[in-house]
Amino acid sequence: MNDLLKLAIEGPGSARRWEQISRFHASASITGAIWSLKDKPGLLGNVLLEGETRDQRLKITPFPRPGQYTTWEPCWQTIETAEGVLVAERLDPAESFAGLTRQSPWDDLQVAYFAGEANWKYFAATFILAGSDFVNAETEPWHEDDIANVTFS
Numbered sequence: 651m652n653d654l655l656k657l658a659i660e661g662p663g664s665a666r667r668w669e670q671i672s673r674f675h676a677s678a679s680i681t682g683a684i685w686s687l688k689d690k691p692g693l694l695g696n697v698l699l700e701g702e703t704r705d706q707r708l709k710i711t712p713f714p715r716p717g718q719y720t721t722w723e724p725c726w727q728t729i730e731t732a733e734g735v736l737v738a739e740r741l742d743p744a745e746s747f748a749g750l751t752r753q754s755p756w757d758d759l760q761v762a763y764f765a766g767e768a769n770w771k772y773f774a775a776t777f778i779l780a781g782s783d784f785v786n787a788e789t790e791p792w793h794e795d796d797i798a799n800v801t802f803s
Contacts, residue, residue, distance in 0.1 A: 654788075668777045674701050676773070680765055689755035694765055701770050703777075708770040714758040722766020727759050 680694035693714060701708040711719040714729065718737060721728045727743040730736055740746060743763040750756075756764070779786060 668703065672703055674703065674773055675699065678769075680769070685761075687753070688761065690758075690761050693758075693761055699769055699773075701773055703774060706770055708766045710762060710765060710769075713762060720759075720762035720766065722763060722770065724767070727763050727766070729758060729762065 676699045677696070678694075678699055679696055685691045685693060694710070697713060698711045699708060700711070706724050708722045709719055710722070713720040717732050718729055719732070721730070724744070725742055727740045728736060729738040738759060740759045740763075743759060746757075746760055746763070778784070
């Protein structure tokens with residue numbers, strides 16, 4: 651493991667701690683210009699993210715309105731009531747983005763997919779990349795147009 655990866659893992663609480671847990675919870679307000687561009691401003695304000703550490707699964711509550719939640723998995727997206735009644739679902743949700751442009755609005759399931767995938771990876775990626783089934787190595791500095799880009803050593 652290189653020093654940069656080791657630093658990244660130790661920052662959020664260490665790989666040892668990550669191995670001890672199976673779920674994580676975080677309160678968040680997911681804001682930014684993208685939501686207005688996609689016609690969904692404020693949809694992800696004040697939400698609870700509940701994720702699993704061993705499986706790619708994240709629940710966002712409330713979503714898209716109080717009394718409902720969404721569950722993200724790479725190949726399946728749902729919106730359900732607080733009682734667990736299915737409101738909407740999409741198999742292969744990544745496929746729903748095919749043919750869209752940067753200006754295309756998104757439906758609620760597309761917002762949920764984007765937010766679910768991104769946030770699960772934000773929490774888990776560092777630890778996944780440190781696993782024994784990944785090989786990492788520092789590369790030589792990358793130069794473009796005779797300008798050296800930032801490198802870590």
